[in-house]
Amino acid sequence: MKTSHIAFAGNPNAGKTTLFNNVTGSRQHVGNYPGITVERKEGSLLFQGTQLNIIDLPGCYSLTAYTQEELVARQVLVEERPDLVVNVVDATKLERHLYLTVQFLELGIPVMLALNMMDDVRNKGMQIDLERLSQRLGCPAIGTVARSGEGKQQLLEQITRSTATTTEGWQPLHISYGPDIDPVLEEMETLISTSSFLTDRYPARWVAIKYLEGDEEIQQRGAELPEIAAQLESIVDTLREHCNKTLNSFPEAIIADYRYGFIHSLLRQGIVIHPAQVDRMDITDSMDRVLTHKILGPTLMMSLLYLMFQVTFTLGDYPLQLMEMLFSWLGDSVTALLPEGHLQSLIVSGVIDGIGGVLSFVPLIMIMFIMIAFLEDSGYMARVAYMMDKVFRTFGLHGSSVMPFIISGGIAGGCAVPGVMAARTLRSPREKLATILTAPFMPCGAKIPVFLLLIGAFFSEHRALIMFGITLTAWIMALLVARLLRSTLIRGESTPFVMELPPYRWPTLQGISIHTWERTWEYIKKAGTVILAISILLWVAMTFPGLTPAQQQFFDQQRLPLQSALEQAPAAPRAAQLNQQLRDIDQQQSMTALQHSAAGQLGTMLEPVSRLAGFNWRTNIALIGGVAAKEVIVSTLGTAYSLGEADSEETRTLVQRIRNDKDWNRASALSAILFVLLYAPCFVTIVVMARESSWQWACFALFFNTGIAFLLAILVYQIGIRL
Amino acid sequence: MSISLRQLDVQDKAIIISVTAPGEMGRRLRDMGLVPNTEIEIIGRAPLKDPVALRLRGFTLTLRNNEADHITVEKKEPSA
Structure with missing residues (x-):
């Protein structure tokens, strides 16, 4: 059986992934490119006796080396050399989308065009002469509507035809770059071919163009042949100077001009016919009048985000409780079945509680991703970024950072796990990292019981005020720390906000469900394994050496x-x-056993230091446990404070016990609230952070956040006891 | 008369004269089709006046003001 390797490529918002989903259905495999968080999506199908293995390349606007998406796309094309690139373009925006097509053609890889969104073309009264476009570009072109599946059959037929007739070797397209560049390009091309400089991977002319564009990746590869590289560099330098003097421009700018010029003249020859009378006000424009309006825009945005948040956590609460009930029932059953002892305790407290902790987040994550997928696919997310950018940029973040913050608990009660995952929508690496590192400062749902406990014990008359103050403090801290990080460890120019505002569309059910399921499954797999290990480790620390x-x-x-x-x-x-x-x-x-355990001994050991912030050894154990999951804090405090009061007739609540403990007062309560708000993210969050950035940064957050939290807690406590 | 893109008002139309942004920013702008002789129309500004949304080549793009500073345009007088 014949097997063909096909790559789907195109600009973001071209409908590439929708087409990919439509063609491959559920036969997909999602992974990651090694070392980076760009998703690698593959799928396959059998069509007319040919096995088509399709890879969905990340969306990119160009084949330069500036973003991870572009680098990945280039790497797959050059190293895996697919038999055919299916370039998905938005037919209503041909001029810009062909900019990438031209770069594929210049690379020489076999290309076919899928002109997507042909329904929009018809609705706008435009006409596109596919046959002539195909002739002029020298590659097949098929019209499709990915959302309805129109043109899918023709697309697949053309894919099999194209792969059957592919000639050996790539045939790069030559574009003229004008009188200033062309002679230099030829000189470089000759030098490159005669010395076989990188020509095992790339066409000679393409390498020359990349040198003119100052492409870092190609320059790095070229450094292996330093002599030729130096010659090329000096040719480029001379040209750059010439362009600067006579044209007041750069070679790469001139190259881009000529590429667009090439496309423009290509399309002018009756290939695209626009309607005589253009109706300027389309539906997207009318919607934007309201949705990005000066006052209405932000108001509607805030209401929508709030509503979305409410829905997520109200709706997510039922399955969450169901999961918790299921796991507590499972725990009870196992407790009844197994004899008392370490094995029982390991399985119940270590394994079942650990897995339960991970799985109980699943419904929440699914609902959140459905919402996010909806906002993204509909085009509204880009508007949120557009409206919020000015505020967030001031702190070194990006307009799109608002979403991760809110989900993490920016409206009290969120969860940092889906919050950190939501930072994926950021395409700017530095802003994304700063967002991931600061989002866990938000008051997530698991921190709230701790706040309620301490507020109940010491500030019961100011409940609302303190809760509001906590949320406000979280936002201020997140933004200030982001600013701090962006001007120290993650320093660097802010990534340009050159972003497309796509037209509003109804998201497809298939798109949303595939999107949601992929991410949820990824979470279960990755978090599940690591969390289980850590959960067992913590169980060991809180159990041994025992009495x-x-x-x-x-x-x-x-x-x-x-x-x-x-x-x-x-x-x-x-x-x-x-x-x-x-x-x-x-x-x-159990209290004595806990005190005697490794965690308890650590808590006691830390007491001299933690006293500075007003924490005794019992609080320390609870806080150490809280690194596993913030829910553990209250329950561990419960165990640690269950000092026997054998003679007492009335059982006292934890609130009363804490209020009566001489170690606790208003200053230490405030300091503890602040510490719990800001210190180390829980382990599930840390694992997710590592997935979205790297283990180094995740560990950094563990120590850095705890450091900041502790310093502030000391400050509050020391001032508090002196007032 | 050539002016900076930043100085345009909503609904103004203009032709790009030059894009002088260096490095990554310049490349991003060019990749998105902001090259000389392109016709643009300002279609809106964010609630805090920045970024700006503009239409070119049949699609809508957003830019921050400090990015718009690198683009010189010639304003087209509104045709009656």
Whole structure:
């Protein structure tokens, strides 16, 4: 059976992925290019006896070396040498989309055009002469409507025809770059071919053009033959000077001018016919009048984001609780089945709680991605970035940073896991990194119970005010730290905001569901494995070395008289009292065990330092546990504060216990609130951060955020106790 | 009369005279079709006056003001 390798390529918003989804259906495989977060999507299908393996290249505007997407696209074309590139273009914007096509043709790789969005072309009253376009460009052209599947059959037929007739070797297109560039280009081309400079990978003329464009990747590769490289550089330098003096321009600018000139003259010859009377106001323009209006725009945006947030967390709450119930039932069943001991504890507290922790986020992530996919595919996300850019740029971020912040808890109660993942929509690497590192400062849903506990104990009369203050502090800190990072560790020019505002469209169901499922599955796979390991590690730290035999004996001896008293079947009130006393001993025992565990010893060890911020060893253990998941903080505080009060008739709540502990006061409560808000992201977030950036940056966040949080906590506490 | 793109108002039409941005910014601008002799129309400004949205070659593009500073245009007088 014949196998063909096909690459789908094109500008972002050309409908490339929609076409890819339509052609390959669910037979897809999504991975990542090694070392970077650009997705590698592959799919396959059998058509008329030919196996078509299709790779969906990341969307790019050009084949330069400035963005990861462009580098990846180029690398796949040159190294994997697909049999055919299907260049998907938006037929209503041919002039700009052909800019990339021309670059494919210059590279010489076999290309066919898929002129997508032909329905829009018809609606606008435009006409495109596909046959003449195909003749002029020297490559086949098929009209398609990816959303409805129109033209899919012809596209596949043309793919099989094209791959069947492909001649050996690439045939690069030669464009004239005018009297200043052409002679120099020829000189360089001769030099390159005679010395076989990089010609095993690229056509000679293409290498020459890349040198003129100052392409960093090609220059790096060229450095292996330093002599030729130096000669080429000096030719380029001379030309650059010449262009600067006589034309007040650069070679790369002239090259771009001529490419557009080539496309312009190509299309002018009756290939695209615009309607005589252009109706200027299309639906997108009318919608933008309202949606990006000075006052209405931001108001609607805020309401929409708030609504979206509410829907995500209200709707996500049911499956979340269901998952939690399922896992707690599972935990109880296993507890009942297995004999008491370390194995039971490992499986219940380590494995089931760990997996449960990961999986309970899944519904939330799915709903969030459905929302995001909807906003992105509809074209509204670009408007959000457009409206917010001015504010966020001031802090070294990008208009698109608003989404990750809000999802992470910018409106209190979010979650940093989907928040960090939402930063994918940022195409600017530095702004994206700064967003990822600061988004976990937001008050996520798991931090809120801690705040409520401490507010309940010390500030119950100012609940709303303090909660509002916490959210405000989070935003201020996130923006200020982003600014700090962007002017120190992630320094660099802000990425240009040259962004397309695509027309509004209804997203397709298939697009949204594939998009959502891919990301969710990726989360389950990656986070699942690492989280499980970490969860077990934390269980070990909080369990071992356990009680000494002497301590164990001490508790057993205390229990003995109570148990024998119970066996004599006393009256109901007396039995209840005895049971209560037994429970108290159990609690005391687990408290002692916790204090004695590795985590407990660490907590005790850290006490001298943590006292500066007003935290005792019990708080320390809870905070250490909170690195695993912020939900753990309150439950661990519960265990650590379950000091037996055997004689006491009334059981006291954790709020009361904390309020009565001499170590706690308003200053230390405030300091703890601030610390919990800002310190290390939870482990799920850290894993996701590592996926979206790198392990170095994720570990950096772990220590850097904790450092900042601790310093501020000390400041607040020290000022607080002096007031 | 040639002026900076920043000075154009919403609904103004103009022809690009030159793009002088260096490096990455220049390349991005050119990749998106902002080259001399291109006709553009300002179609809106963000609520805080920056970035600006403009139409060229049948699509809509956004630019920050400091990026627009690198583009010199000749304003077309509105035809009655």
